[in-house]
Amino acid sequence: MRVLNAPPVADVPTPAFVPGPPGTAITIRGLTKYFAGWPLYQDFNLDIPKHKIVSVFGPNGCGKSTLINMIAGLIPIDGGQILFDGKSLADTKIGYVFQNYREAMFPWMRTIDNIAYPLVIEGRSKPELDRRMEELVASFDVKFDLNRYPYELSGGQQQTASIMRALAPNPEVLFLDEPFSALDFEMTLFIREKLQEVFMQTGTTMMLVSHDLEEAVYLADEVLLLTKRPTSVAEILRYGDPRPRTVATLTEPSFIHAKKRSLEIFQREVRR
Ligand SMILES: Nc1ncnc2c1ncn2[C@@H]1O[C@H](COP(=O)(O)OP(=O)(O)OP(=O)(O)O)[C@@H](O)[C@H]1O
Ligand SMILES: [Mg+2]
Structure with missing residues (x-):
């Protein structure tokens, strides 16, 4: 048609x-x-x-x-x-940050695992992954606990995490x-x-x-x-x-x- x-x-x-x-x-x-x-x-x-x-x-x-x-x-x-x-x-390699951060994160994963997810998909080694996460945390100067689940964070913290996730693989x-x-x-x-x-x-x-x-x-x-x-x-x-x-x-x-x-x-x- x-x-x-x-x-x-x-x-x-x-x-x-x-x-x-x-x-x-x-x-x-x-x-x-x-x-x-x-x-x-x-x-x-x-x-x-x-x-x-x-x-x-x-x-x-x-x-x-x-x-x-x-x-x-x-x-x-x-x-x-x-x-x-x-x-x-x-x-x-591209990254995408959605308007609706509440639906953008996997609710069953801790925030840190959400952010690291693209790196896991890329098959990065554990040391590589840890290094990149440290870099990201430092550059965003994160003051909240990334071991919490996304729903435990404020909207701004969730959106910060979404941006960190989008940037994790260096798009x-x-x-x-x-x-x-x-x-x-x-x-x-x-x-x-x-x-x-x-x-x-x-x-x-x-x-x-x-x-x-x-x-x-x-x-x-x-x-x-x-x-x-x-x-x-x-x-x-x-x-x-x-x-x-x-x-x-x-x-x-x-x-x-x-x-x-x-x-x-x-x-x-x-x-x-
Ligand atoms: N899946 C779709 N099926 C039919 N029409 C659509 C679809 N997606 C978008 N449109 C239409 O295409 C046009 C552009 O939509 P789009 O969401 O890209 O606009 P926008 O500039 O982002 O709008 P807004 O300022 O409201 O966010 C709109 O007229 C919308 O109704
Ligand atoms: Mg729009």
């Missing part, structure tokens, strides 16, 4: 793949995705830079989650190509879909800082979906602003204030300008 309105993907000749500029982590070419016969993405092209944080921002339902889920291989694409530094997803790219939206303000600030620290230590490429413009800009090297569906890139806004960014950053003219510009583009797209 062919989906109504969907183009006969198999009949369309695949155009030559044009790689991104040097330093590109993810290259997306001709990406097409239909839901219920209607296009969400059609011939969508994008280059995601390496060792940067890209915040994804756009109108409700424009396809922010779908975009990172397609890149992360969680949902299938209908057409196009996505390559990681020239490689397929199968040859690339090339970390995807985060609204990782702070189920947390209270204090925890959001705490994890935001942790994420920035880890990024400064490791330079892990990150794609972060956020519905909070201030947060999106604060963490970003680039803000990817999307249009309403069928979704395209409205603009890619570069924001280059030095890290670590702090509370003082929030009142810097450069930050205020980046936020204002993002908001203008967002409003233009919502009204369109």
Whole structure:
């Protein structure tokens, strides 16, 4: 059965793949995705830079989650190509942090075993595994007891553990879909800082979906602003204030300008 309105993907000749500029982590070419016969993405092209944080921002339902889920291989694409530094997803190590941390951890495993799980799956030796866990605990400066079960931890502690688990195997790219939206303000600030620290230590490429413009800009090297569906890139806004960014950053003219510009583009797209 062919989906109504969907183009006969198999009949369309695949155009030559044009790689991104040097330093590109993810290259997306001709990406097409239909839901219920209607296009969400059609011939969508994008280059995601390496060792940067890209915040994804756009109108409700424009396809922010779908975009990172397609890149992360969680949902299938209908057409196009996505390559990681020239490689397929199968040859690339990625991490993913879900919005709903309560459903992301295995409840029957202690927190420490949840975090170590990807390393166990990779077949790492016990000494290797212990070394990596020590490193992670140190870099996150964990103050809570990782021997507890996830349900014994606060929301912020659980989300910290989810981020540690996603980073445990040293992924090339970390995807985060609204990782702070189920947390209270204090925890959001705490994890935001942790994420920035880890990024400064490791330079892990990150794609972060956020519905909070201030947060999106604060963490970003680039803000990817999307249009309403069928979704395209409205603009890619570069924001280059030095890290670590702090509370003082929030009142810097450069930050205020980046936020204002993002908001203008967002409003233009919502009204369109
Ligand atoms: N499995 C699905 N079946 C049908 N439509 C879907 C499915 N998943 C998503 N959609 C539709 O695709 C569009 C994009 O959804 P997506 O969740 O990616 O948006 P989003 O930008 O993350 O939204 P939000 O801001 O609400 O988180 C929406 O219109 C949604 O209704
Ligand atoms: Mg979403």
